[in-house]
Amino acid sequence: MKITNGLKTIAVAATVAMIAAGCGSGGGGGTAEGAKVIRFAFAPDPVWDLMKQAGTIQKWEQENNVRIETSTTWDEFTYFAGGHGDIVSMATQETPVLEAETKIKTVTFGKYNYQRVPLYRRAGDPYKTLADIPKGSKICVSGPTSNTGFWTLAAKRMHNLDYRVGGGDFNLVVNDHFVNPTNLLRGDCEAAAIIPEAAVPQMRKGELEIMYDGKLPFQLYQEFAPSNDGQLHVSGNNFVATEKWFDANQDLAVKFLELWQSGVEMWKQQKAETVKKFPQHFSVETDEDIAYITEFVSGDKDWFVDNVFLKEDWIKVETEIWDLMKGLHPDNHNFLAADAPKPRFVALTPSN
Template sequence: MTAPRTTTTARRALAVAGVVALLASGCGSRPGAASGSGEATDADGTVSMVMAPDPVWKWLTDQGIKEEMEDEAGIRIETSSSWDEFGVYAGGHADVVSAASYEVPDLEEQTGEEATIFGKFNSDRSILAVPADSDAQTICDLKGKRIVTHSAVSITIMWGVYAREFCDLDLRAGGGDFELVVTDPQNAAALIERGDADAGLLLPDFSIAQLSSGAVKPLYDSKSVSQIYAENFSSDPDQVTHPQNNVFVARKAWVEKNPEEAAFLIEVWNRGVQEWAEHRDEIIDAYPEDFAAETPEQKAFIKDWVSTKYDWFVDTTYLDQAWVDSETELFDLMKEAGYVDEDVAEPDFTILEQS
């Protein structure tokens, strides 16, 4: 079965084409970015990165940490903010992109260039939730039901893998055993509350109002995709950082040609997760918009969630071989479930030494 793979590729191709056309009309490739010829240029002390809005990066910037580290290293990181990081990167307008590890094969297919994962950041935090009065206990009980999600790919890929593995059901856009409805992440839980959806693949931080009021209830004891993966599929069940929703990805040729810049980027982000571990509540208070928390009660709710249920930020951005081996197991599972073609190679990983 390769239908989910085909659907993913087609959607990505449209997204990439649109973003490339938009960028081509307004700007050229950023310094160090690939020109489309497959040849990486010298970054010359500058790293361009595209990313979704991120509270840890804002904290590093506003606290002066990023600038201080840049001055000491003599390297600058230029970032652009976009919810379609994939398209900006594929258009050659960034050296580095944050993406889900399981999206890298599609990224390589769209760019025609080999990529490498050289750091990690966020695990998949999505949960499956239903209305408060629902009798459903698992995804298997939702066959034929309307399920809302914020993407036909991304988190839906992993929940589709679970539907296939747990009950041999097909969760995908445009067909399968469920009615998949795509909407903005901040609207998903509200659709369940109103009765316009029977279930949803939710990001807890975008669903605070409905989760805190009890209007929707999480299945699987509120466990995230990563926690479910650890319990059911990982060779290391104590490791709950797989799969990754945000890894740092670049063209392999760029990392090979610019090792100092690549290492510096991961060093800065590693400082970021250290800051998160030490100042988590302060970061939530400083940037509540990045957690969809508008009131003191909602801030308290998401603080409790990351403290007692699941914190999706990694302890370190650096890779080691044991972690790489465990993350690679994911692709065998995706192939088994039909979400990756059998002949697609696993992503390449570059392990950087921590300074």
């Protein structure tokens, strides 16, 4: 497993900046002096904002005498890679990469949402899958890990293609999720991996279309996964703690999951209201956009889990993705060596 000195430098610098920005930015107020602190990094998230506005986080902090200090970032990997923080949200395929590169031991103890970043084409373009895109073409992506790791596997398993940043069969160009819809439309790339929330206006207007028959990654994964247990896989965001923190705070980890379970249930009951309250998370500009994305996430494309607690049978199938990663090109950021770490996944039991 390789990591460049430049990536290490970026990771440490990003960590310092995010910790400074994140201090004191949790639910806020009401905890007693001497309260425990959870340092938590995650991507901008509507459910967190929904719980914060409703007072759910503040109430939880008061009841448990805990303060959550948050750092908001699209790149949780670099935050944790610096060796700081207690909990991050991270994809299943990222955890062994993190452990291999940083030697940080982790414990994944909950799940939050599934891999949801599909590949887009311009309306009218003939690309149904990656196999239809000429080799050497530019594809806009958000980074070398996370959803790129999923598409690395899909490309290999479904088409025997080498899909990676810095080499392979395509020229993967890294840009922000919310910039990539414009990049794709103006022809800067032939396809783009974009978080659905960043492409709502373009989808609604029919300017951009999701490839692979409109499937999101967690729907597509079933077509090349080693096992199919009838459950949804693979996760784009799990709750991942350092092993040191988890082993010392297992009861608190349960309570942390219970907080997020209440948030997920709020989302399931208030999807339209959540989009309207926090349009910044869905790149919506009009009432038509709000209606479009609300309908989009109301069927089988809702990427939020029903239950954040892990089950042993789910863990067994979920972590099979690591075996697929061992068959990738060794220069790939998502490659795993035969002796790569197998991070702990723990099924906790709710307290109520």
